[in-house]
Amino acid sequence: MIKKKMFIDGKWVDSLSGKTIQIVDPGKNEAIAEVPLGDREDARRAIAAARKAFDEGEWKNTTPTERGRMVSMLGDLVEKHRQELAELESLDTGKTVTESLWDMDDIAGIFRYYGELADKDSGEIIASPVPNSSSMVVHEPVGVCGQISPWNYPLLQASWKMAPALAAGCTIIMKPSEITPLTTIRITELAQEAGFPRGVVNMVTGPGYTAGAELSENHDVDLISFTGGIETGRKIIKAASGNVKKLALELGGKNPNIIFEDADFDTAADYVLNGVFFHAGQICSAGARVMVHSSLHDRLVKFLVDRIGRIKVGYGFDKDTQMGPLISRDHLEKVEKYVGIGQQEGARLEIGGARPDPAKYPELQKGFYFMPTLFTGCTNDMKIVQEEIFGPVITIEKFETEDEAVRRANDTVYGLSAGFWTRDPDRIGRVSKALKFGTVWINDFNVYFTQAPWGGYKQSGIGRELGKTGLEEYMEIKHIYQNYDTKPLNWFGK
Ligand code: NAD
Helix, strand or coil: CEECCEEECCEEECCCCCCEEEEEECCCCEEEEEEECCCHHHHHHHHHHHHHHHHCCHHHHCCHHHHHHHHHHHHHHHHHCHHHHHHHHHHHHCCCHHHHHHHHHHHHHHHHHHHHHCCCCCCEEECCCCCCEEEEEEEEECCEEEEECCCCCHHHHHHHHHHHHHHHCCEEEEECCCCCCHHHHHHHHHHHHHCCCCCCEEECCCCHHHHHHHHHHCCCCCEEEEECCHHHHHHHHHHHHHHCCEEEEECCCCCEEEECCCCCHHHHHHHHHHHHHHHHHCCCCCCCEEEEEHHHHHHHHHHHHHHHCCCCECCCCCCCCCECCCCCHHHHHHHHHHHHHHHHCCCEEEECCCCCCCCCCHHHCCCCCCCCEEEECCCCCCHHHHCCCCCCEEEEEEECCHHHHHHHHHCCCCCCEEEEECCCHHHHHHHHHHCCCCEEEECCCCCCCCCCCECCCHHHEECCECHHHHHHCCEEEEEEEEECCCCCCCCCCC
């Protein structure tokens, strides 16, 4: 059993209450670790340390180049411990080790990207409209940042927040999901090795409704960066209003994947599977909502039923596993509930829709496994089409015209990402402009990289992570104006 602590003000500590949380391997439903159950008071101690380090410590006198070097070093440390971190992530989340290794490569790149960007910002000189004056714009770190992350990509999501915040010169309190804290604990150990001064990096393990809520409400926190569900996002917006914190929110998505009649069918159909079944569909940008032109519908369904029937569901550490378990029993029950709703709504269950059959998969009965699932006959007024199921469930809708496809794709409260498949250059121009999503993929799906911004339109979030914008989220903008010709104006009371 792994036993770990929280990191506050440069020290590894237990929770003040002495209570702990058990961390479970979702592939076997066995306890693998014990971490402190931090609550509001633990979060307050971490906030006080981060405040002191920001206001008084040596951190505020580090140059951007020195900060960049430390952030880049974290990238090197992630690469050095790539295998160990990937295995820890798979143990904690259930995803295949291959997927976790991809995550670690991305994460090393994220730290290096922001490390290199740290000293490239040169502000701006403005052509002042006032004679004998100068005007310049400088960027300064926002301050103390609370960073709350979800369970689906624990270290990847933490790194999207940690790397730019530290490169910008902020101090941070990370709060990983209480379900999957292990790799965030490990990266905090590596941050210690990289040499960040005391109080700059803090990490509290504990539930959202106590530790997370304190970070969102506390007036000594200047910015809250949150990735998670939309309902939690709403609570955080309210909690952050007390001191009008800066907010960066990455919320859910229900992402249409549209196949037009002139698509390269074989590639598009294959990508329907890639778009959904990585990490058992527990991806904010999963292309779970497939929309297909009626002329290709039957061919697509036949193709998908055949391929879905051959997906190898299993334990994330087994070499031939293609899809691992869901994260928890609660989440498994939520996905099952949606399958029931889909059937009540009149959608047709083509394949899957259940836990693995005990006769066929006796080894998968303890973990939180769910078979890949396909619904056809779906319409955009159905709950299974509109709501985020966050599991291995595809819904298929038919359409006749381009206008209809775009109108229906946009008919969602979410706006994270969308993709479409066509060979027509004019259609590419029209449809990419018409779709109201933060990312639009053409002839591809689920591609993101560090250099380009990521985030949502509408209720999928506020602000952007990644790219240069991801760094700007952690910067205040200051205009500095100087008058070179000081003399009285003699305007009032003369
Ligand atoms: P969640 O909202 O339940 O929890 C996310 C985090 O918020 C956890 O650390 C949790 O402890 C904390 N939290 C819970 N209640 C809180 C409160 N009242 N105050 C402060 N913090 C609180 O989400 P989840 O189930 O862990 O993650 C799945 C969700 O994350 C999905 O909706 C998914 O779409 C979303 N997500 C979005 C992106 C993106 O880039 N937009 C990326 C990954 C995941």
